[in-house]
Amino acid sequence: MTIEDRPVDGRPAGEEERGAGSEAGAGVDGGSSRAVQGDPQRRARQTGRELKRYESLFAARTRSMRSSAMRDMFALTERPDVISLAGGLPDTSTFPPELFAKLMSHIAATSTARALQYGPTEGMRAVMDCVVEVMAAEDTAVDPEDVIITTGGQQVLDLVCKTFIDPGDVIVAEAPTYPGAIPAFAAYQADVVQVEMDEDGMPIDALEETLAQLERAGRRPKLIYTIPNFQNPAGVTMSTERRRRLVALARERELLVLEDNPYGLLRYEGERRPTLYSLDASSTGRGGASDFVVYLGTFSKILSPGLRLGWAVAPRPVLEKLNLGKQGADLCSSPMCQLFVSTFFGERDAGGPAWLDYIDRVKQLYRTRRDVMLDALEQELGGEARWTLPQGGLFVWATLQSDVDTTDLLARSEKVAFVPGRAAYVDGSSGASSMRLNFAGSSEEDIREGVRRIGEILRRDAGLFGALTQSRELDSEDDAPQGPAAQQESPDGQAPLADVVELPKRREGSLRKRRER
Amino acid sequence: MSLKVAVLKGGGSLERPVSLRSGAQVQDALERLGHEVIAIDVGADLIRRLHQAEPDVAFVALHGRDGEDGTIQGLLEAIDLPYTGSGPSGCMRCTDKALAKHLMREAGLPTPDFYAFKESTIKELDVAAALPDVERKLGFPVVVKPASQGSALGVKFAHSSDELPGAIVGALSYDRKVLIERYVRGRDLAVSVLGSPAAAAPASAAPPAERSAGRTAAATLQALPVVEAIPRDDSFYSYQSRYEIGMTTFVCPAEIDPQLAARAQALALECFELLGCHGCARVDLMLEDGGGELLLLEVNVVPGLTETSLLPQAADAAGIGFDELIERILDSAFSRPSRALASTPDRAPT
Numbered sequence: 080m081t082i083e084d085r086p087v088d089g090r091p092a093g094e095e096e097r098g099a100g101s102e103a104g105a106g107v108d109g110g111s112s113r114a115v116q117g118d119p120q121r122r123a124r125q126t127g128r129e130l131k132r133y134e135s136l137f138a139a140r141t142r143s144m145r146s147s148a149m150r151d152m153f154a155l156t157e158r159p160d161v162i163s164l165a166g167g168l169p170d171t172s173t174f175p176p177e178l179f180a181k182l183m184s185h186i187a188a189t190s191t192a193r194a195l196q197y198g199p200t201e202g203m204r205a206v207m208d209c210v211v212e213v214m215a216a217e218d219t220a221v222d223p224e225d226v227i228i229t230t231g232g233q234q235v236l237d238l239v240c241k242t243f244i245d246p247g248d249v250i251v252a253e254a255p256t257y258p259g260a261i262p263a264f265a266a267y268q269a270d271v272v273q274v275e276m277d278e279d280g281m282p283i284d285a286l287e288e289t290l291a292q293l294e295r296a297g298r299r300p301k302l303i304y305t306i307p308n309f310q311n312p313a314g315v316t317m318s319t320e321r322r323r324r325l326v327a328l329a330r331e332r333e334l335l336v337l338e339d340n341p342y343g344l345l346r347y348e349g350e351r352r353p354t355l356y357s358l359d360a361s362s363t364g365r366g367g368a369s370d371f372v373v374y375l376g377t378f379s380k381i382l383s384p385g386l387r388l389g390w391a392v393a394p395r396p397v398l399e400k401l402n403l404g405k406q407g408a409d410l411c412s413s414p415m416c417q418l419f420v421s422t423f424f425g426e427r428d429a430g431g432p433a434w435l436d437y438i439d440r441v442k443q444l445y446r447t448r449r450d451v452m453l454d455a456l457e458q459e460l461g462g463e464a465r466w467t468l469p470q471g472g473l474f475v476w477a478t479l480q481s482d483v484d485t486t487d488l489l490a491r492s493e494k495v496a497f498v499p500g501r502a503a504y505v506d507g508s509s510g511a512s513s514m515r516l517n518f519a520g521s522s523e524e525d526i527r528e529g530v531r532r533i534g535e536i537l538r539r540d541a542g543l544f545g546a547l548t549q550s551r552e553l554d555s556e557d558d559a560p561q562g563p564a565a566q567q568e569s570p571d572g573q574a575p576l577a578d579v580v581e582l583p584k585r586r587e588g589s590l591r592k593r594r595e596r
Numbered sequence: 597m598s599l600k601v602a603v604l605k606g607g608g609s610l611e612r613p614v615s616l617r618s619g620a621q622v623q624d625a626l627e628r629l630g631h632e633v634i635a636i637d638v639g640a641d642l643i644r645r646l647h648q649a650e651p652d653v654a655f656v657a658l659h660g661r662d663g664e665d666g667t668i669q670g671l672l673e674a675i676d677l678p679y680t681g682s683g684p685s686g687c688m689r690c691t692d693k694a695l696a697k698h699l700m701r702e703a704g705l706p707t708p709d710f711y712a713f714k715e716s717t718i719k720e721l722d723v724a725a726a727l728p729d730v731e732r733k734l735g736f737p738v739v740v741k742p743a744s745q746g747s748a749l750g751v752k753f754a755h756s757s758d759e760l761p762g763a764i765v766g767a768l769s770y771d772r773k774v775l776i777e778r779y780v781r782g783r784d785l786a787v788s789v790l791g792s793p794a795a796a797a798p799a800s801a802a803p804p805a806e807r808s809a810g811r812t813a814a815a816t817l818q819a820l821p822v823v824e825a826i827p828r829d830d831s832f833y834s835y836q837s838r839y840e841i842g843m844t845t846f847v848c849p850a851e852i853d854p855q856l857a858a859r860a861q862a863l864a865l866e867c868f869e870l871l872g873c874h875g876c877a878r879v880d881l882m883l884e885d886g887g888g889e890l891l892l893l894e895v896n897v898v899p900g901l902t903e904t905s906l907l908p909q910a911a912d913a914a915g916i917g918f919d920e921l922i923e924r925i926l927d928s929a930f931s932r933p934s935r936a937l938a939s940t941p942d943r944a945p946t
Contacts, residue, residue, distance in 0.1 A: 482762045490610060490750060491769035540765050543715065547724045547761035 140246070140268055162529035165496040167259070167311065167473065168520035169380050173441050178426070178433070186418045198414035200406050201398075202228020202390070205421035209434075210376065210390050212424065216435070217343050219357040221392050225368050227401050230412045232341055232377035232389035235401075236260055238408070239302070239337055239373060239391070240267040242400040249293060249300040253281050255476070255503030255510050257311045257339065260304065264505075271505040272300070278467065280317030281305060283324040290332070303329065303336045307355060308343045309472025312503050312515035316470055319352050326358045329371040339375045344438055346471035347446035356392060370394060378420060380473070381438050386416040445473070445519045448526060452518040455527045459534030463541075473519040476500075478512055479537065482544070485514040488536060495532040599631045601926065602651035602677075604668065606637035609660025610749055610770070618901035619657040621908075625922040626655070638663070646677060653929045654679040655922075656898055664898045665691040665744060678929040682897045686872040690895040693743050694775050696871055700892055703870050705863060707892045708882070709734055712743060712775035715768050724761075730776055731757060737779040740764055742771035753779065780891055782884040784825040785850055787864035788899060788907040790876050790916075790924055791816040792931050816931070817868065819861035820910035824850035846906065848913040852883065860890055867892055875928035878907050 207223035246268035254273030307317040338355040359369035377389035426433035466477035485499040500513030605619025623633045634649045666687035672679045694712035740763040742750040750770030752763035767774045826845045864879035878899035882891045899907040911921040
């Protein structure tokens with residue numbers, strides 16, 4: 080096979096994204112640049128609408144591609160004085176460097192050539208066996224032949240869309256949904272319809288209602304995308320009853336479910352829930368593989384995101400298409416990283432397999448950090464916000480008063496970062512008063528301080544809001560206490576206006592009280 | 597002549613990502629033009645790096661705080677380094693939208709009615725007590741803008757008294773000062789201006805309408821063709837769509853009556869001179885529905901230079917390629933009217 084990865088114009092890809100502060104220009108041939116100026120033909124071409132040139136060449140799908148404004152804001156969170164609760168990061172400092180060195184030298188001693196070579200597109204057999212082990216730990220039996228190893232779980236999203244989505248096809252997703260899924264879906268011009276969740280995940284009644292609405296419009300979704308465990312970003316877990324109903328519904332209507340389960344093994348409390356895959360597989364009545372669930376797993380959260388290794392488990396015909404898609408995308412996932420995983424999974428210590436011990440260690444760490452965050456939220460935002468109580472995973476989803484826009488909050492919060500709720504909605508406007516907070520990637524001290532900083536900004540905003548509304552309240556009392564405005568219902572019909580006007584006073588008062596404690 | 601050019605980009609403002617993209621485009625162009633480029637992501641080590649590298653000139657590709665408000669420009673003057681774009685005073689006048697609009701109004705230039713106030717006055721002077729009067733005068737809807745942000749960041753709409761406090765608090769997240777402005781329904785236009793005001797010749801003899809035709813002998817100012825920004829979905833084009841290809845459709849030259857276009861250009865030139873801009877600037881206007889009145893909104897002293905930015909598109913429509921545009925902006929660094937302070941050695945300690 081011949082691999083041609085040299086860019087067409089001979090310029091290394093990514094050069095235009097020069098690193099910050101890099102000293103460019105040293106290697107530039109000034110002579111030939113000046114020649115351009117002198118060459119009238121080339122000069123004419125330069126001035127000839129050079130900007131529109133690219134626009135006319137871009138594929139139609141780039142019109143729906145999006146890089147969220149959030150990503151832009153994250154550039155600011157890289158400053159050292161910013162406490163970032165924004166990332167989706169596990170804490171990789173927990174992996175022992177000695178073990179890393181041991182694994183790598185073992186690979187060097189036994190498999191240098193393999194590590195440096197291409198591998199099979201579907202992945203190394205040894206890693207598929209690791210996947211079987213991981214899924215067995217989630218009480219899910221899979222045949223290694225049904226597994227494809229991918230470059231992170233993110234690639235599964237891409238390959239599944241590549242396989243199933245034509246422009247305009249519908250994907251039903253949870254609301255809020257994984258912010259990173261939105262660019263993947265958008266790139267294939269999918270029409271994403273979101274179903275609002277509650278504390279037990281996606282309500283199946285609401286899903287059925289959405290499906291009925293779609294049907295009335297003559298549309299049928301290609302996929303139902305769900306993160307059943309410790310959902311990203313909401314932190315909630317789908318109840319077992321809903322899981323059963325979802326699988327039954329998928330079977331009945333022959334709909335495909337994409338089960339994204341990166342955090343299933345990071346459970347800190349409560350009972351393990353069956354995977355959708357295992358529920359579907361057991362309802363086939365013949366044992367073995369699932370018919371309607373494509374399962375997405377990853378080593379990112381239970382081991383390391385830097386390895387960029389994930390997997391899909393899918394029915395054979397789907398697996399074949401995923402494989403074809405992957406051939407076009409990257410031929411194979413890094414054999415070096417795959418060897419790292421398979422070598423690590425071969426490690427044993429006194430307590431049994433080292434990988435299970437490692438998960439136990441990070442679980443303890445994350446559980447403590449989760450508790451610290453929940454405690455800090457209670458102290459700083461108690462009464463002013465509500466938040467989910469995740470039994471596992473990495474995230475808490477906090478929702479503030481409806482008049483607070485967390486995107487503005489992020490702009491104001493120079494020293495703390497989080498993911499504004501809008502990032503988790505395709506319409507870019509819902510979820511405005513919510514935020515995703517990661518508790519796994521920061522120290523206890525940083526979590527406390529980060530949440531305190533959020534509380535501080537909220538108090539300042541509440542003070543301003545109160546000052547802006549109180550005097551009007553006085554005015555309206557003076558002018559017309561029974562005026563039409565005082566009786567008017569708010570647009571969503573939830574509360575009369577008078578209560579809304581009361582809100583800032585209450586907020587400010589109780590926040591002040593808290594501060595004094 | 598080959599120069600050693602320090603391209604200042606990035607920085608710590610909310611518009612950092614756009615600035616990095618502008619900077620990258622500028623670097624490429626400067627290299628094609630045969631200059632030596634030193635890329636500097638602006639941070640605490642800015643002055644030290646400039647001292648070390650000893651460039652001939654600084655190309656300011658910073659957007660937002662510090663880069664556009666005159667701070668960096670003042671520092672560059674302190675170290676005697678020529679730089680592109682407007683000087684500190686021009687930057688300050690443009691970056692404070694409230695100040696810019698006051699100056700426009702005093703000079704008789706049309707701009708939507710507005711009121712501005714600082715965050716601190718909300719509590720200290722009970723601004724809220726005046727809000728009913730403001731609402732009565734401006735009428736709903738109103739636009740609430742941070743006084744100093746570019747890029748439509750933090751711009752809010754309020755359709756009623758209930759929405760106004762939230763909009764104000766939201767806008768205050770981006771700046772300590774906000775303005776409440778009458779909402780103008782209409783078409784979004786922009787006119788970029790290149791060159792230096794005829795500083796040597798005080799008031800130009802030619803009336804603005806004539807000067808707008810392009811370069812004249814008297815002034816070195818050039819108003820580029822009018823660009824219209826047409827958002828693809830939202831009622832107002834957001835920060836994101838302004839910088840993503842395909843999110844907003846830009847039409848250049850704008851499909852408007854030639855006389856209106858000439859008037860827009862003339863207004864832009866007047867505004868550019870009034871606010872003391874130099875080198876280049878982008879003047880944003882609205883063409884109001886109904887009456888067809890042109891209204892000045894604001895002036896951006898460091899216009900975006902990304903592939904989708906308005907200034908490069910307008911220059912392109914005027915037959916000025918990107919490289920030539922960059923060269924001209926670079927040249928403007930050396931045509932700045934001399935400053936009194938810098939040339940008064942008797943003030944310097946001996």
